[in-house]
Amino acid sequence: MAQINPSILSADFARLADEAEAVRGSDWLHVDVMDNHFVPNLTLGVPIVESLARATDIPLDLHLMIEDPDRWAPQYVEAGAGSVTFHVEAAAAPVRLAREIRAKGARASMALKPGTPIEPYEDLLPELDMLLIMTVEPGFGGQAFLDIMLPKIRRTRELIAKHDLELWLQVDGGVSASTIERCAEAGADVFVAGSAVYGAEDPAEAVRKLRDLADRASADAWWACGH
Secondary structure: OOEEEEEHHHOOHHHHHHHHHOOOOOOOEEEEEEEOOOOOOEOOOHHHHHHHHHHOOOOEEEEEEOOOHHHHHHHHHHOOOOEEEEEOOOOOOHHHHHHHHHHOOOEEEEEEOOOOOOHHHHHHHHHOOEEEEEOOOOOOOOOOOOHHHHHHHHHHHHHHHHOOOOOEEEEEOOOOOOOHHHHHHHOOOEEEEOHHHHOOOOHHHHHHHHHHHHHHHHHOOOOOOOO
């Protein structure tokens, strides 16, 4: 079954506990951490993640768009994250970092910017629990989906199948009712959605609709049929 992770980047930051409750039924709550260095935006840090973890029982999916994730990622696990994603473009030692995240009790995930190919990192995949393919340039919410990322999603799914890995494949950026089916058909099974959820009149219902669309699209997809 597809997993839908609403992004609180599109939520009301003054009401984060209420905004988390508004998407009850979600699989994870996606939390974007930006440092105004790796990406040109600044969001929240460890103290807010700690508060959010206490305020909701929805597990937190942290996406670190920051420099020096080798130093900071373990602190976000300690703050309450159930999954921590670091960018391979920023990590000094991605294998060591993934192992440290896992050792601290969270799922380890690695993100690739749109211009970063997956093929050089094939040997790293067994060290991960999830791989994130960015379908927009990281740093801002509300961007248009980049269709040119669909072949990259497909190639990544092929590598996952090649090595027979239990690896989630997440997409983030411009995911909506009009794009999620293409992502699912290409091979994604975890979907980050910001404005498509929090911009809806009923965010919880938006999550259910997105999950239904993804499930239907992936049911007969090439990768789900073992082809």
